[in-house]
Amino acid sequence: MKPYQPKLGIKLWAEADRPREKLLLNGRRHLTDAELIAILIGSGNRNESAVDLSKRILAEYGNDLDALGKVSVKSLSNFKGIGEAKAIAIVAALELGRRRKDTGATEVVHIASSKDAFEIMMPVFADLNHEEFWILILNTANRVIGKQIISKGGLAGTVADPKIIFKTALEHNAAFIILAHNHPSGNLKPSSQDLQLTKKLVEGGKMLDLQVLDHLILADKGYYSFGDQGLI
Structure with missing residues (x-):
């Protein structure tokens, strides 16, 4: 079995790989869903970068943002590295997206x-x-x-x-x-x-x-x- 190799946090990534810098450099449409969520939560946990954690969260809900939008703060907080504040940030961002659709529909x-x-x-x-x-x-x-x-x-x-x-x-x-x-x-x-x-x-x-x-x-x-x- 290969020895465990800790993954690098955002601050230690190459600049082109950092979600915030990537957004500023290339624009928001060039970021994946996981990278956008990583910007919201800011940091991961001891074993995962923010992007890796975000990928795991998305995978749990079939990589479906509509499904993720139905998840409660309590359920999101069950992920290691996602406290209440980070969970609230994710829920709030998805709710803003829903309201944006609502504004267009009117x-x-x-x-x-x-x-x-x-x-x-x-x-x-x-x-x-x-x-x-x-x-x-x-x-x-x-x-x-x-x-x-x-x-x-x-x-x-x-x-x-x-x-x-x-x-x-x-x-x-x-x-x-x-x-x-x-x-x-x-x-x-x-x-x-x-x-x-x-x-x-x-x-x-x-x-x-x-x-x-x-x-x-x-x-x-x-x-x-x-x-x-x-x-x-």
Whole structure:
């Protein structure tokens, strides 16, 4: 067996190999995901450089930044060399990236299809490991007035109260609403509760002259539209 050879920390690397210097020299797009994370955490542990540690963290989550974005501070802190402060830095950076996507999505203000609604709501549900229920609020021209959270639950579900949904919509002078919730499990098939709630809200909306245009179930990068399936 080969004797253990300690790896060099960032300060002892050749200058061209240091993530910070590499960013300044070549620009941010020339850095790997591991090198960017290494800049966030600053240092590794006794046996690993910051980049090696970052590579190991990424490998643990299949080198998938979306998967890493769902990891808690507590879970990240389990890696040797990642204390609470470093874990918070990683979580905060990934959350900023998610919000950047959200900012871009708000440019789509007119809803002409379920895909338009999905593109607006997808950043809201990105990286969530629990279920949430939201409504997208539209005016008479099918333009987005806003979006509002109705409830937050656990992994298996959340309770959406029709009274709160319609109260929120009317307070924002909605002409139409689109319902949206996520399935953290990744299963897009609507449950019997989803079907019953949608039917109840569609009927209630008719009485209030407040049309429910669609109900979306989102999971990762896909969605299910009740409207597209002829269920509304």
